[in-house]
Amino acid sequence: MKQFKSMAYPYIVWISLLIVVPMLLILVYAFTTTGNSVTTIKFSLANFAKFFSDVIFLDVLRRSLLIAVATTVVCIILGYPAAYIIANAEGRKKFMLILLVTIPTWINMLVRTYAWMGILQDDGIINTVLSFLGIGPFKMLHTSFAVILGMVYNFIPFMILQIYTSLTKMDKSLLEAASDLGANRVQAFLRVTLPLSLPGVISGITLVFLPAVSSFFIPKLLGGGQYVLIGNVIENQFLTSGNWNFGSAISLIMAVIIMISMYITKKIDKGESMEGGVKK
Amino acid sequence: MKKTIILSAVIAALAFSGCGSTGGGSSQNAVEKYGSDTLKFYNWGEYIGENVISDFEEEYGVKVISEYFDSNEMMYTKLQSGDSYDVIVPSDYMIERLIKEDMLQKLDLSLIPNMENLADGVKNLAFDPENEYSVPYFWGSVGIVYNHNNVPEEEVEEKGYSILKDTKYNGRIYMYDSERDSFMVALKSLGYSMNTDNEDEINEAYNWLVELNNTMSPVYVTDEVIDNMANGLMDMAVVYSGDAAYVLSENEDMSYSMPEEGTNIWVDSMVIPENAANPKLAHEFINYILSYDASYDNSETVGYASTNKDVLADMSGKGGEYEGNEAYLPRDNYAKDEVFRDNEFLRQKLSELWIKVKASK
Numbered sequence: 001m002k003q004f005k006s007m008a009y010p011y012i013v014w015i016s017l018l019i020v021v022p023m024l025l026i027l028v029y030a031f032t033t034t035g036n037s038v039t040t041i042k043f044s045l046a047n048f049a050k051f052f053s054d055v056i057f058l059d060v061l062r063r064s065l066l067i068a069v070a071t072t073v074v075c076i077i078l079g080y081p082a083a084y085i086i087a088n089a090e091g092r093k094k095f096m097l098i099l100l101v102t103i104p105t106w107i108n109m110l111v112r113t114y115a116w117m118g119i120l121q122d123d124g125i126i127n128t129v130l131s132f133l134g135i136g137p138f139k140m141l142h143t144s145f146a147v148i149l150g151m152v153y154n155f156i157p158f159m160i161l162q163i164y165t166s167l168t169k170m171d172k173s174l175l176e177a178a179s180d181l182g183a184n185r186v187q188a189f190l191r192v193t194l195p196l197s198l199p200g201v202i203s204g205i206t207l208v209f210l211p212a213v214s215s216f217f218i219p220k221l222l223g224g225g226q227y228v229l230i231g232n233v234i235e236n237q238f239l240t241s242g243n244w245n246f247g248s249a250i251s252l253i254m255a256v257i258i259m260i261s262m263y264i265t266k267k268i269d270k271g272e273s274m275e276g277g278v279k280k
Numbered sequence: 281m282k283k284t285i286i287l288s289a290v291i292a293a294l295a296f297s298g299c300g301s302t303g304g305g306s307s308q309n310a311v312e313k314y315g316s317d318t319l320k321f322y323n324w325g326e327y328i329g330e331n332v333i334s335d336f337e338e339e340y341g342v343k344v345i346s347e348y349f350d351s352n353e354m355m356y357t358k359l360q361s362g363d364s365y366d367v368i369v370p371s372d373y374m375i376e377r378l379i380k381e382d383m384l385q386k387l388d389l390s391l392i393p394n395m396e397n398l399a400d401g402v403k404n405l406a407f408d409p410e411n412e413y414s415v416p417y418f419w420g421s422v423g424i425v426y427n428h429n430n431v432p433e434e435e436v437e438e439k440g441y442s443i444l445k446d447t448k449y450n451g452r453i454y455m456y457d458s459e460r461d462s463f464m465v466a467l468k469s470l471g472y473s474m475n476t477d478n479e480d481e482i483n484e485a486y487n488w489l490v491e492l493n494n495t496m497s498p499v500y501v502t503d504e505v506i507d508n509m510a511n512g513l514m515d516m517a518v519v520y521s522g523d524a525a526y527v528l529s530e531n532e533d534m535s536y537s538m539p540e541e542g543t544n545i546w547v548d549s550m551v552i553p554e555n556a557a558n559p560k561l562a563h564e565f566i567n568y569i570l571s572y573d574a575s576y577d578n579s580e581t582v583g584y585a586s587t588n589k590d591v592l593a594d595m596s597g598k599g600g601e602y603e604g605n606e607a608y609l610p611r612d613n614y615a616k617d618e619v620f621r622d623n624e625f626l627r628q629k630l631s632e633l634w635i636k637v638k639a640s641k
Contacts, residue, residue, distance in 0.1 A: 225500030
């Protein structure tokens, strides 16, 4: 056992270099302002004050959370049935379905998002087909529809795979027991399958919500720069404005919000499984 | 014909650098001559001729690694974070800032004999009066490209920039996603200098842009504007003249207008940053770009006004690629046109306000 312990050291070095140190830097940047010369660093809460005192930034934050929530909800609604179908498929078919879900993730996200621009734009594939049928054209690109579509498309595999895993781990004999005790299929699903798959849904939510709330290139490309989300503000502070302090402060605010929402989902998770336990 | 020009350029280059060995070609020679056989070139996207890089690589036996940026600010951040490049092509005001902050090397002009090919309008400008640090690459203006079937020419000429706020064209316009160019449009439309450091004027321009953002649903783009306007996706777009020249040559429904309120005359120039790994080869590259062939390829492909006076004359002259193209040649000596200067107050205000303009809806 002991000799294996030492194998963790590279990992610890790795994690402290690539995660802990950058996080500490963000923390330092967020609470300081730089003067004109590089050496003077002053402790300050000005970056946070700047963010919370500006209606525009708060609005951006609200919009980002809304879009991320919408994305997550759509991912659950579409992802759950998909995962259910895959989990209940047999052999080869199951393998093919999983492959279909994962194949797109082998291609770079940016490339796939560019492809959506071509599909959605005014003279894109959809509108060309529609105009052939005598309908449209519809303005789809540069709308919130396009932004949410892009996010759902990019992040839904995370949701499907999480739910799928928890569904396959489920003990099938529980369903037989339920039907023995007189439950019909709907009741068995609602009382047995759904509660047991909730941990998968919860981890799916974290995996979809987190990237959705901080994504910056999807709103930039599919929203045409009109849907500025918090990720875009952070990107702008780092790449264009060169105000790393303010950018770090916003990142920190986001990190806190995300931690709170994770804490809440964990709570719900625990509550739900306890409830399920009592009912059983 | 082309071969002989290239050959003589090589011979000339060799003669000037005082090197006796024959021809470039192998990378071994390049290492001997320049100390290294790779050049890191940091340029704007879609901003170089089709064969310029490959021709240069072949002739000198070197390898060029290109990276691209889409705003001066982005380039600055990257440079400041310690990345090393041999040749960069920033704009006027950014060069002024880089000079002020000691981030550029002084050029050895004896290694760039092709400087004599430069057009008059681009030499010795205020941001680098003696051309000690920078060699002009392209120059041009900023204006409005519009589809003259949907937007009448008289209306554009009469209203100038304020046509961008005409709600008739709601959802039909592209704005350029750059703080400088957008604020230039607003400040000029309001009749102010784009180099102002008057806070009230800047705030007024900010409100102008916020109003545009909220009433017109503009789409903010950078290089996508070129292909999208060439395909006629929108009715109007704020664009750089060279992109406009390309759009006009691709789509005859498009016209270009430089509003009477004045515009930004800009010059993008090649510079060698302080931390360049291979300044010798960088000089060679800059000299090469100024040659007739490379300048011609650049200007023909990209559509921007060449800084090489012969190319400029041939392109816009009779039988030239851009003959009669109103976007190709920058406007000369118009009193309301300005060149951007580096001004710390304006710089900070703009970078703070721009994201708020876009986020204001």
